Structure formats: C-alpha cells, structure tokens
Amino acid sequence: MRDGDAENTAGAVSLRQRACRIRRHALRMGEVQGQGYIAQALGFADVLAVCYFHALIYRADDPEWEGRDRLYLSMGHYALALYAAMIEAGILPEDELETYGGDHSRLPMSGMAAYTPGMEITGGSLGHGLGIAVGAALGLKRKNSANFIYNLLSDGELGEGSTWEAVMSAAHHRLDNLIAVVDFNNQQADGPSQETLCAEPLEDKWQAFGWHVQRVDGNHIDALTTAFDAARRHRRRQPRVIICNTRLAAGVPFLEARERNHFLRVEPHEWAQAIAVLDRANAR
Amino acid sequence: MIASLDAGGAPTVDAPFGHALNEVARHNDKIVALTADLSKYTDLHVFAAANPSRFYQMGMAEQVMISAAAGLAREGFTPFATTYAVFASRRAYDFICMAIAEESLDVKIVCALPGLTTGYGPSHQATEDLAIFRGLPNLTIIDPCDATDIQMATRAIAEHRGPVYMRLLRGRVPNVLHQYDYRFQIGRASLLRDGGDVLFIATGLMTMRALEAAKRLRADGIHCAVLHVPTIKPLDAARIRDEAAKAGRLVVVAENHTRIGGLGEAVAAELMRGGIHPRFCQIALPDEFLDAGALPTLHDRYGLSVDAVAARVKQWLEA
Numbered sequence: 001m002r003d004g005d006a007e008n009t010a011g012a013v014s015l016r017q018r019a020c021r022i023r024r025h026a027l028r029m030g031e032v033q034g035q036g037y038i039a040q041a042l043g044f045a046d047v048l049a050v051c052y053f054h055a056l057i058y059r060a061d062d063p064e065w066e067g068r069d070r071l072y073l074s075m076g077h078y079a080l081a082l083y084a085a086m087i088e089a090g091i092l093p094e095d096e097l098e099t100y101g102g103d104h105s106r107l108p109m110s111g112m113a114a115y116t117p118g119m120e121i122t123g124g125s126l127g128h129g130l131g132i133a134v135g136a137a138l139g140l141k142r143k144n145s146a147n148f149i150y151n152l153l154s155d156g157e158l159g160e161g162s163t164w165e166a167v168m169s170a171a172h173h174r175l176d177n178l179i180a181v182v183d184f185n186n187q188q189a190d191g192p193s194q195e196t197l198c199a200e201p202l203e204d205k206w207q208a209f210g211w212h213v214q215r216v217d218g219n220h221i222d223a224l225t226t227a228f229d230a231a232r233r234h235r236r237r238q239p240r241v242i243i244c245n246t247r248l249a250a251g252v253p254f255l256e257a258r259e260r261n262h263f264l265r266v267e268p269h270e271w272a273q274a275i276a277v278l279d280r281a282n283a284r
Numbered sequence: 285m286i287a288s289l290d291a292g293g294a295p296t297v298d299a300p301f302g303h304a305l306n307e308v309a310r311h312n313d314k315i316v317a318l319t320a321d322l323s324k325y326t327d328l329h330v331f332a333a334a335n336p337s338r339f340y341q342m343g344m345a346e347q348v349m350i351s352a353a354a355g356l357a358r359e360g361f362t363p364f365a366t367t368y369a370v371f372a373s374r375r376a377y378d379f380i381c382m383a384i385a386e387e388s389l390d391v392k393i394v395c396a397l398p399g400l401t402t403g404y405g406p407s408h409q410a411t412e413d414l415a416i417f418r419g420l421p422n423l424t425i426i427d428p429c430d431a432t433d434i435q436m437a438t439r440a441i442a443e444h445r446g447p448v449y450m451r452l453l454r455g456r457v458p459n460v461l462h463q464y465d466y467r468f469q470i471g472r473a474s475l476l477r478d479g480g481d482v483l484f485i486a487t488g489l490m491t492m493r494a495l496e497a498a499k500r501l502r503a504d505g506i507h508c509a510v511l512h513v514p515t516i517k518p519l520d521a522a523r524i525r526d527e528a529a530k531a532g533r534l535v536v537v538a539e540n541h542t543r544i545g546g547l548g549e550a551v552a553a554e555l556m557r558g559g560i561h562p563r564f565c566q567i568a569l570p571d572e573f574l575d576a577g578a579l580p581t582l583h584d585r586y587g588l589s590v591d592a593v594a595a596r597v598k599q600w601l602e603a
Contacts, residue, residue: 120358134352
C-alpha cells in the first residue's frame with residue numbers, strides 16, 4: 001500500500017489486474033531486448049503485485065523516504081520483474097521500459113542499487129540479500145523504526161551457505177521486522193532445484209532455524225495477501241518467511257506450457273502474442 | 285593476554301585499536317561494531333565492554349557479518365567489522381566486493397593476524413590479503429606500523445567516507461612512531477628518516493623493522509632513509525617516485541606480505557610508469573605456504589627480522 005493512499009487497499013480483483021499489468025510491462029521490456037528472465041517475471045508477478053499494492057509502505061515519488069518499508073531484490077536477474085512492478089507502482093515512468101538493458105539505461109539487466117531509483121541493493125551474486133537484510137533490520141531497530149524489511153530470494157539461493165548463515169543470524173537477533181520471501185519455482189540454471197541441490201523439507205528447515213514459516217501458492221492472490229498479513233501481524237519476536245510456490249511463465253498459458261527452462265526462449269513474434277493474451281485476461 | 289607481536293624492547297600500548305575506537309565512538313553515535321567470534325582477538329572487546337548496545341556478536345559467520353555490516357551502513361551507520369585477515373580476504377571476499385565495495389558503503393573492515401604474525405601456519409597467516417584486496421575498486425587499504433599508527437588510523441578511517449580494509453596488530457602493540465615527527469593521513473607516505481645509501485619503502489610492521497635495521501646499518505656507515513607507506517591503496521605514488529628518483533640509493537621495499545601483488549609490486553609498477561629505474565630489491569615473504577612454528581624463528585627464516593633485514597641490505601650493497 002502506498003503511503004497516503006488509503007483508497008488503494010485493493011481487493012483481489014484489483015490486485016489480479018495489477019499483476020496482469022506487471023506481466024505486461026515485463027513482456028514489453030523483454031521484447032525490447034528480445035530476451036530476459038521473463039518466465040521468472042511472469043511467475044513472480046502476483047507476489048510483486050501483493051508487495052507493492054498490499055504490503056509495502058512507500059512513496060512512489062520518494063524512493064529513499066526514511067519511513068518506507070525496504071524491499072531487497074537478492075536475485076538480481078529478477079530485475080526485469082522488479083522494474084515492471086516499480087513501473088506499475090509509479091516509481092519508474094512507463095516509457096523508460098524502452099531503455100531496458102541498453103547503454104546508459106537506468107534499468108540494467110541485473111539489478112544494481114546505483115542505477116535504479118527504488119532498487120535498494122545490488123543483487124545478482126546470489127546469497128547476499130538476506131545477510132544485508134539482517135544488518136538493515138538491526139539498523140532499523142537501532143533507529144526505533146517500525147518499518148519492515150522484505151528480502152526477496154530465489155529457491156536457487158537456498159544452495160548458498162551464506163543464506164543459511166543469515167537465516168541463523170536473523171533468528172538469533174530476533175529480527176521480527178524481517179520478512180523473507182522465497183520464490184520457489186523449482187527451476188535453476190542447470191535444471192529443477194530439487195534435483196540440483198534439494199532444499200526440502202523447506203518449512204521444517206526454516207522452522208528449526210527459529211523462523212515463523214508459511215508456504216503458499218505464489219500465484220494465488222488471496223493466499224498471498226493472507227500470508228503477508230499474517231507475517232506482519234505475527235507477534236513472536238522472530239523473523240518470518242513466506243515460501244511462494246510459483247509457476248514459471250504464469251499468466252501466459254502458451255509459455256507456461258513450454259518445457260520448463262531457467263532461461264525461456266521467446267520467438268520475436270511471440271512477445272506480441274503474449275501481450276495480447278494478457279490484455280484479454282486483464283479485460284475480463 | 286593473547287599472543288602479541290614481540291616488541292623487541294620497544295614500549296607497548298595495550299589494545300590501541302579498541303581504545304581508539306572507543307574514543308571515536310564517544311563523539312560519533314553512528315559508529316557500531318561487529319565481530320565474527322573474535323572480539324577478544326581483535327581488541328574489539330574493549331569497545332564491546334564500553335558500548336554493549338552498539339556491539340553485535342555475529343558468531344563464526346564471516347559472510348553474514350560482512351553482509352550485515354553492509355545493511356547497517358545502508359541504514360546510516362558506520363560499522364567496524366573485525367575478524368582475522370585470512371577470513372575476511374579469503375572467505376568473505378565476494379561479500380566485501382559486492383555488498384560493500386561496489387556500492388562504496390561506509391564499512392571499516394579491521395583484521396588481525398596480517399601477513400606472518402602467527403606461527404599457526406597457513407590457515408591463519410594472511411600472506412596474500414593485500415594482493416587479494418588491491419584489485420578491488422573503491423576500497424582503501426591501510427597497513428599501520430605500530431600502536432601510534434593504529435590509533436591515528438582508526439580516527440582517520442572513522443572520518444573517511446567509504447569502505448576501508450585495515451590490517452591490525454593486537455594485544456600489546458609496540459609503539460615506535462611517537463618518537464618521530466609523524467602524522468597518519470590516508471593516502472600519504474611519510475619520510476621518517478633520511479639517508480643517502482638506501483631507501484626503505486616500508487609498510488606495516490616492516491616499517492619498525494626498517495627503522496631498527498637503519499640504526500644498525502648506521503653503525504656500519506650505511507645511511508638509510510625510511511619512507512613509511514601505511515596506505516597501500518590509494519598509493520602515494522608521487523612521494524614514492526620523488527624519493528626513488530633521488531640518485532644513488534638502493535631501493536628496498538619491505539612488507540609483511542608475499543612478494544606477489546603487495547607493496548613491492550605496486551611500487552615497482554609506479555616506478556616503471558614514471559620512468560624511474562633505481563636498483564630495486566624486495567623484502568617480502570616467499571611465494572609459498574609458510575611453516576608453522578615460533579614467530580621470532582619464522583621472522584628470521586623468512587627474512588622479516590631486524591637481523592635478517594640488515595644482513596640482506598649489506599649483501600645487496602656488497603654485490
């Protein structure tokens with residue numbers, strides 16, 4: 001929810017439309033470059049819609065406003081998805097998506113703090129975000145801030161030892177202002193995450209490390225809003241994680257049906273087809 | 285008391301870093317500190333005792349300690365993070381690189397056991413930390429000589445905006461530079477003594493060794509200058525070139541680090557770029573994993589002791 005925007009406590013339909021529009025922005029950026037981590041962006045759009053239009057406190061015209069909730073994108077290759085969400089949120093102008101991945105663009109292909117308003121950290125070297133979030137959560141507590149820090153991470157990052165150092169550290173320091181959001185699409189560079197380095201049983205692991213754990217359908221808006229509300233309202237002094245099971249390329253059935261691939265190939269004519277699919281869905 | 289460097293008869297100061305950080309923190313409420321289970325071994329326990337609410341024990345987890353320091357810096361604090369130099373440079377490198385240096389965050393990484401300052405063997409001997417960090421953009425690298433240098437450098441890096449890696453002598457630290465007209469400034473080399481036969485360009489504890497060796501060589505009629513270079517990066521290239529360009533002196537770069545990628549090669553490159561070609565020798569550790577053993581013996585074996593330095597300079601002059 002945007003600061004000073006009480007009207008925007010949108011219901012499920014509205015959030016669904018937001019997610020649809022986030023997907024559309026992402027596809028348009030993908031079309032500009034002829035490539036991109038589009039399957040992840042489509043799959044994660046519902047989560048981002050709930051982040052920006054239900055959970056987060058922020059000012060679109062002042063991305064560094066001290067009273068904002070912090071959203072860290074640990075998986076830098078999801079930058080496409082985050083730019084799409086920030087365009088929808090009014091943090092970035094829509095016409096800037098034409099510059100995606102180009103020279104002198106503020107929207108590089110991997111997310112970096114120095115380039116983009118609203119991009120809090122430089123992600124991309126996976127397994128970094130949650131540890132930085134631990135420090136920021138400690139910092140917010142030092143400032144007596146009531147804000148939350150959300151760290152978005154991918155299932156592949158669960159293979160990094162540093163992620164688990166951060167998981168242990170957050171619980172040790174009782175960081176009840178930290179919410180980790182895991183995109184579990186079960187696909188990483190070399191294949192299914194479960195076969196590459198199995199992180200299951202995931203809920204048990206996070207629980208054993210001292211976290212409040214929820215696992216939800218990450219493409220189900222109502223399930224997500226409920227989970228984000230529960231994470232924020234949870235009373236015990238412990239960090240919280242929402243594991244979101246998502247479908248790669250969700251929302252565009254003909255891409256979703258394609259063989260599951262970390263880096264989805266899209267033919268030049270298919271971008272427009274995919275956008276048309278979304279426009280029809282959005283009109284419903 | 286933890287193992288300290290042999291002061292060789294020099295006076296010592298107890299935990300100069302910890303006390304200096306306390307002094308800085310009294311005037312700057314943004315200062316916080318973190319350690320990875322090594323507060324007592326990096327003199328940070330002094331800060332922790334005086335400022336318990338500003339101290340974070342992160343456990344034996346260097347990656348999250350460094351990342352968390354980045355997060356605290358993002359929220360406006362100036363974190364000092366301590367561990368051993370081997371763990372910062374080898375284990376936490378990617379986190380220092382991407383979470384701190386790439387964004388030029390205000391984090392100070394202060395690390396004990398630089399180079400050969402323990403007989404524990406390669407697991408604890410950070411003989412290549414300067415080589416590892418010199419390639420990292422935005423990072424300021426400091427190798428202080430003694431207690432006086434550590435005290436002044438701690439104050440200076442707290443005021444400096446941007447990331448810093450500082451090597452640390454801990455425990456009872458020899459105090460030498462207070463006898464000289466010396467002031468630490470980031471990026472500045474200082475001529476501690478002058479002489480016409482040899483120019484030592486030295487950093488870290490090797491500046492102490494060079495000063496002692498210079499006194500001994502003086503008795504043999506050999507006059508040595510000592511240029512102390514506590515900032516490895518950015519290097520005071522102008523001063524180094526000016527001194528090295530003075531004709532007729534043997535240039536000896538002395539560092540507590542492998543001969544690869546440290547001050548010696550940095551100086552050599554600057555002199556080549558400047559078209560200055562003095563006779564050039566290096567006192568540095570060999571390109572080897574070093575032995576375990578007693579530290580004084582190891583300093584003799586690997587050429588860092590005053591005896592070894594003086595003997596090699598004589599050999600070079602006679603050759």
